[in-house]
Amino acid sequence: MRKVDVAIVGGGIAGILAARKLTEDGVNALVLDKSKSVGGRLATRRIGDGRADHGAQFFTVRTDQFQQFVDKWEQNQWISRWFGDKHARYKATNGMNQLVKNLASGVPHQLNSKVERIERSEEEYVVILEKGERVQASLVLFTPPAPQTLQILESSDVHVSDQSHQSLNQITFNPAVVGLLTLKKEDETRLPPEGHKDSDLPDGIERMVDNRVKGISDERIITVSASPDFSKSFYHYEDEAVLAELLKRIEHLLPFESLVSQQLKRWRYAQAVHFHDHPFLNVSEKEAVFVAGDAFLHENDQAGRTRIESAVLSGLAVAEEIKQLMKRKTST
Numbered sequence: 001m002r003k004v005d006v007a008i009v010g011g012g013i014a015g016i017l018a019a020r021k022l023t024e025d026g027v028n029a030l031v032l033d034k035s036k037s038v039g040g041r042l043a044t045r046r047i048g049d050g051r052a053d054h055g056a057q058f059f060t061v062r063t064d065q066f067q068q069f070v071d072k073w074e075q076n077q078w079i080s081r082w083f084g085d086k087h088a089r090y091k092a093t094n095g096m097n098q099l100v101k102n103l104a105s106g107v108p109h110q111l112n113s114k115v116e117r118i119e120r121s122e123e124e125y126v127v128i129l130e131k132g133e134r135v136q137a138s139l140v141l142f143t144p145p146a147p148q149t150l151q152i153l154e155s156s157d158v159h160v161s162d163q164s165h166q167s168l169n170q171i172t173f174n175p176a177v178v179g180l181l182t183l184k185k186e187d188e189t190r191l192p193p194e195g196h197k198d199s200d201l202p203d204g205i206e207r208m209v210d211n212r213v214k215g216i217s218d219e220r221i222i223t224v225s226a227s228p229d230f231s232k233s234f235y236h237y238e239d240e241a242v243l244a245e246l247l248k249r250i251e252h253l254l255p256f257e258s259l260v261s262q263q264l265k266r267w268r269y270a271q272a273v274h275f276h277d278h279p280f281l282n283v284s285e286k287e288a289v290f291v292a293g294d295a296f297l298h299e300n301d302q303a304g305r306t307r308i309e310s311a312v313l314s315g316l317a318v319a320e321e322i323k324q325l326m327k328r329k330t331s332t
């Protein structure tokens with residue numbers, strides 16, 4: 001059985017940044033992610049010869065702590081400014097997913113590894129994967145969306161205090177449905193020059209992005225993100241029905257005679273409606289089990305909503321707490 005100091009469930013930006021910080025500090029951390037790539041909701045799909053971001057489209061910066069990271073990423077050419085003068089919107093080079101892949105370089109991680117539950121084994125934990133594999137760890141950090149974390153904790157052999165259970169239970173997310181429409185390369189859309197539109201859109205449509213204009217795709221792939229209300233209403237419909245409804249609402253904005261292909265992406269947990277007002281949570285004083293992620297906001301968070309920045313700050317804060325805990329453990 002593989003043994004590590006810290007097992008981190010989830011390789012989204014929160015989990016990867018926590019692991020990166022712990023690894024830099026000499027802690028033996030391992031990220032386990034159920035998907036075939038790191039990134040989570042920083043997601044980019046390859047379609048033909050093109051690419052499309054179908055999770056987060058960009059990020060903004062409100063804190064000095066995040067700005068320091070963003071400056072380094074900009075120097076590395078992992079990201080660049082996309083649009084917005086007052087509040088710059090940053091995009092990632094070759095798609096949002098590539099940013100997390102860059103951050104995961106040198107960070108121990110294991111993909112296709114869905115965590116089912118954890119068990120206590122004296123002073124340690126055993127993390128049990130769907131495939132039956134086991135990983136032993138002194139401490140476990142969860143970073144999936146809180147409802148998914150709660151599900152794993154409820155089938156695990158660990159004590160979750162009533163207060164922590166209540167805090168996790170009150171975090172809820174809106175779903176999102178996202179259409180990916182490939183048009184002929186040469187066709188013009190009626191989107192603004194930066195290839196992004198999030199105002200004066202038809203009811204139910206939150207955002208439209210031309211990934212070719214955004215600079216991440218050779219093909220003209222348009223990402224159409226539905227609003228939370230549309231997404232809730234249509235989440236359980238067949239793909240064709242959802243896509244037909246999306247197309248009907250935006251037909252005046254795109255030349256549909258040139259539609260080459262269409263696909264749908266569903267996110268059950270896209271952005272949190274109710275969040276926790278601390279950047280991480282310890283499930284109980286008796287356990288070395290922590291929970292973090294984008295729905296864990298600093299008390300004085302300026303935006304007051306979940307986003308890439310809140311995921312980053314949560315990952316960094318919990319890594320610092322874990323580092324201090326490990327230090328205290330080794331000195332006693």
Ligand SMILES: Cc1cc2nc3c(=O)[nH]c(=O)nc-3n(C[C@H](O)[C@H](O)[C@H](O)COP(=O)(O)OP(=O)(O)OC[C@H]3O[C@@H](n4cnc5c(N)ncnc54)[C@H](O)[C@@H]3O)c2cc1C
Pocket residue numbers: 009010011012013014015032033034035038039040041042054055056057058059060113114115116143144145148152176178225267269270271292293294295306307308309311
């Ligand atoms: C459609 C959409 C649009 C968005 N737009 C924006 C935007 O424009 N700007 C912005 O700032 N934010 C946006 N967001 C939000 C942003 O993407 C998230 O806040 C951020 O990516 C969350 O990062 P995270 O690491 O906390 O969680 P996630 O990225 O969700 O990472 C969690 C990881 O846990 C893994 N996982 C789950 N269960 C298990 C398990 N049992 N075992 C192992 N691994 C598991 C998942 O595979 C995933 O990789 C958007 C999100 C969506 C879905």
